[in-house]
Amino acid sequence: MKKILIIMTTITLLFTACNADATSGLFRTAAEAREALTIKYMQVVGRKGANDTLYFLTREGLFVKDTNAKAAELIVTSKEDNRVQSAAYLNDKIKLLYKTDKNDGSLFEYDPVTKASTPLPIPAAPVTDFRLMPNGKIVLKGAANSGEFWIVANDKLGSYNADGIKVTAGEGFDFYGLFTPSNYEKSDANKGFLFSFVKSGSPNEYKNYYYDGAGVNEMNNTLGSISNFSVIGTDLYILTVEGALYHLKTGALNVAAKLKDNTVGYERNAFFYPIDDGANLHFITNPSSSDSMSVFSVVKGDPKADTTTVSTIKNGYAAVLKDTFIVSSLQLDGETFLVATQKHGMYSVQVDKANVNKNDGTNVQAISKAEEYEF
């Protein structure tokens, strides 16, 4: 009998240890769950101006919504073999670009005035693929396995060799990820992005580059799989899919200082929203396979590993957003942003800068109900 009890206790402890990563109780998580909405967001593309027109992308297609409109209008419909995959709103031209999977990749320009879409020809061989960035830049891929890429303006596609910036990652390197900061606001202000290439192997080999709007800068290549990044002044903060936070200084991007290891993982292009409270920088994150959010807090101007903290948040804004599967965001002002999700629609969030890493209701000033967002 004693032996049986010991075996049962051991089994119990073994299984009980499985909830070590949970940040909410099992029945609490179920009781607070909400039904997924039918609208599946892919991207908050941009807005014309404050309290003006908003463009966003869902699995149905590209939508426009005016501030006073009750409902959004579908302006480009995703159809089989011509599904909109990504889009960009050009604030200076007041036009949209969008990429579809037609013919394995087609680019169009949409004029909101005429409501007409015009195909933009993608250069022929050796170009084999391309990506459209939210700020309107195009990243072209050269011949297979060549490891050659170009960054080019959307109106210079025909002369990409002369007007684009060539990046030679090396033979065998292919796209791993293209990253736009979560606090992206508009195309004419947010010109930078980060791109990472991977060469399959054991382990995989990565090459990372930062495009600052004017030129391409090589970065540290030992970061591993990048999840997302943020630009704060002249500093870059990088989150990896393993949950590590790194700090890099512009001008010395080959040096990466690890600030913190979170114990949870992240998807590629995960939500990584920076909030500056004056004394500290906070990065709101939404780990994958977690029932809470995490906020990294770094001393502004003096980021160090021993002063960087990570807070687990499941109340306040996190009570609403933690299980929504955030896919995209758009900054409205310094403390207000839109969050588009795959499961629960879109929200507008106004955080409290000083309390953004607190696990209670003080971390948020206002948060809309699903689909009742304001912009």
Added chain:
Amino acid sequence: MLLLILVLSVGLSAEPFYDKGSQTFSFTLGTTVPTFVHFFSTNETRVGLGVDNTGMKIGGYGAISYQAFTSPYSAIGGEIGYNFNYVVDGNLYTAVPFFFKYSYLPVQGTIDLPISVGLGFVYNSGGANTSIMTLYSNIELGLTYFPGEHWGFGVRTGLWLIPELNYRKELFGDNALAGFVPITLSVSYRQ
């Protein structure tokens, strides 16, 4: 109802069918209805299915059980099963209960009416890395019809009680007691 009274009277009028040492094997299949969740820290009880209640939907349960009679009216044994309920957000709650079972059969023969209590453990699992082994208890009432000597078909219902007692301090506020009502069909073999 008349048929039920008739068969019950047949069962009641009979001599005890089982002897010490008799055995029953049962296979159970049916549904479970998430009934309530009580959170101790806030003294809040959420009753019913779906959003703002238990958050769960009607699910399914399958189990096998074995019992041996220690007297003509009492049997002890065990049961192991698998239960699932979808949560409204699309996640899946699963439970694997395994427990000791005591049954009292005041009516037996052509009709068995077992009254059972169970006590054991259940391995619970949900979305987002949430899984926990907890205690498990239940009470069940059953009605099994044996058209022949060995094989019988029955229905069962009752109440499961699953306490979630988290061992980490930050989760103490989520300690809860959940109740499920199973409604199952069973096939039994006795000898």
